[in-house]
Amino acid sequence: MSANGAATTTIYLDHGATSWPKPPGVAEAMTRAVTELGGNPGRGAYRMAVDTSRAIHRARTDVAAFLGVPDARDLTFQPGCTQAMNLVLRGLMRPGDRVVACSMEHNAVARPLNALAAAGVEVVVVEADEAGVIDVDAVEDAMRSQTTKAVVCQHAGNVTGAIQPVADLADVAHAHGALALVDGAQAGGHLPVDIKTLGVDAWACSGHKGLLGPQGIGLLYLSPACQPDELVTGGSGSGASEEPLQPAVRPDRYEAGTPNTPGILGLHAAVTWLRDNGEALRAHEAALVRRFHEGVLSLPGFRVLGPDLGVPRVPIIALTHERVATDRLAFALDRRYGIATRAGLHCAPWAHRTLGTLQTGALRFGLGYGNTEADVDAALEALAELGEELA
Ligand code: PMP
Numbered sequence: 001m002s003a004n005g006a007a008t009t010t011i012y013l014d015h016g017a018t019s020w021p022k023p024p025g026v027a028e029a030m031t032r033a034v035t036e037l038g039g040n041p042g043r044g045a046y047r048m049a050v051d052t053s054r055a056i057h058r059a060r061t062d063v064a065a066f067l068g069v070p071d072a073r074d075l076t077f078q079p080g081c082t083q084a085m086n087l088v089l090r091g092l093m094r095p096g097d098r099v100v101a102c103s104m105e106h107n108a109v110a111r112p113l114n115a116l117a118a119a120g121v122e123v124v125v126v127e128a129d130e131a132g133v134i135d136v137d138a139v140e141d142a143m144r145s146q147t148t149k150a151v152v153c154q155h156a157g158n159v160t161g162a163i164q165p166v167a168d169l170a171d172v173a174h175a176h177g178a179l180a181l182v183d184g185a186q187a188g189g190h191l192p193v194d195i196k197t198l199g200v201d202a203w204a205c206s207g208h209k210g211l212l213g214p215q216g217i218g219l220l221y222l223s224p225a226c227q228p229d230e231l232v233t234g235g236s237g238s239g240a241s242e243e244p245l246q247p248a249v250r251p252d253r254y255e256a257g258t259p260n261t262p263g264i265l266g267l268h269a270a271v272t273w274l275r276d277n278g279e280a281l282r283a284h285e286a287a288l289v290r291r292f293h294e295g296v297l298s299l300p301g302f303r304v305l306g307p308d309l310g311v312p313r314v315p316i317i318a319l320t321h322e323r324v325a326t327d328r329l330a331f332a333l334d335r336r337y338g339i340a341t342r343a344g345l346h347c348a349p350w351a352h353r354t355l356g357t358l359q360t361g362a363l364r365f366g367l368g369y370g371n372t373e374a375d376v377d378a379a380l381e382a383l384a385e386l387g388e389e390l391a
Contacts, residue, residue, distance in 0.1 A: 007338030016366030042237020068194035084204035091228025095120030160306030217263030
């Protein structure tokens with residue numbers, strides 16, 4: 001209890017927003033970046049700068065291998081998934097181009113698309129079904145009539161936890177001469193991701209969610225066919241400072257300025273941990289999310305958004321109550337039980353409009369690393385009490 005009698009956070013169930021805590025090695029790698037590897041990577045021939053460059057090179061190589069990226073140079077470090085999706089969409093789309101998007105997109109995609117639409121890009125939004133899953137045939141239909149430059153879709157939903165058929169969407173996109181661009185923010189770490197098999201042209205991800213790295217670092221894979229203009233130009237560390245324009249070589253083209261070395265090394269440590277423990281963690285998450293989903297279904301008044309029980313999803317459960325506002329539930333869960341969740345629209349108004357919850361929002365539980373069955377049971381017990389008491 002804190003001084004004002006409120007519970008302190010003891011059960012963290014907001015992994016959909018950001019993961020916490022981080023696995024062993026992440027904080028240590030970040031500390032090392034600050035205490036030992038202080039040189040500016042690529043910007044100096046002295047030992048410390050060279051060591052920092054090598055550490056970043058190793059991080060890129062290992063993270064690329066973890067994600068099944070064939071050529072590590074196609075994987076760039078970005079400040080986050082939002083920045084990465086802005087780079088791809090704004091860097092590719094020109095007035096007169098056409099893009100097909102899914103109605104479940106997060107604002108990291110929806111807002112750049114809205115801005116592009118205002119600038120003369122035709123944005124066609126394909127409605128997902130009531131579980132928040134996009135229908136491949138509906139995307140195909142949307143592409144049949146006109147030349148389309150790209151299809152953009154999330155890999156997994158941050159409101160529903162639904163897993164989208166991204167490999168099939170990539171096939172459809174390619175069959176129509178379009179690029180397949182994927183927002184992988186909620187998929188990385190929670191699903192086994194193999195970029196080669198997915199066959200997508202762009203895959204962006206946060207480092208700080210399921211990949212278990214620190215905040216402020218993210219990833220962007222771009223296939224050789226996907227060549228967005230860079231949004232930021234400047235120092236590249238690659239030597240040719242006299243060149244007037246940003247070098248065209250990857251990864252330098254998309255990584256202007258001094259990189260986030262502590263973030264990159266922290267993410268590297270997290271991915272190294274996931275490489276050895278990710279499969280067991282995913283099985284644990286699947287069991288927890290099922291237990292929670294089942295438990296909520298037995299509570300009167302609650303509705304779970306997204307896929308039915310038993311359908312695979314990333315470990316997110318968002319719910320509504322027929323009489324109690326979800327922000328009241330989130331507030332009481334925090335104050336009385338020390339349970340951290342997130343109410344509202346989750347930066348995804350398109351998704352909530354699709355699900356019919358734009359007016360009410362939802363209460364989201366994001367499960368992940370560090371959570372136990374006891375956490376799930378405590379959340380269910382708290383919901384049962386609050387559902388009765390506040391209704
Ligand atoms: N896309 C989705 C589906 C997300 O859930 C989020 C995070 N809320 C983002 C994009 C933005 O990611 P980042 O925090 O790395 O910018």
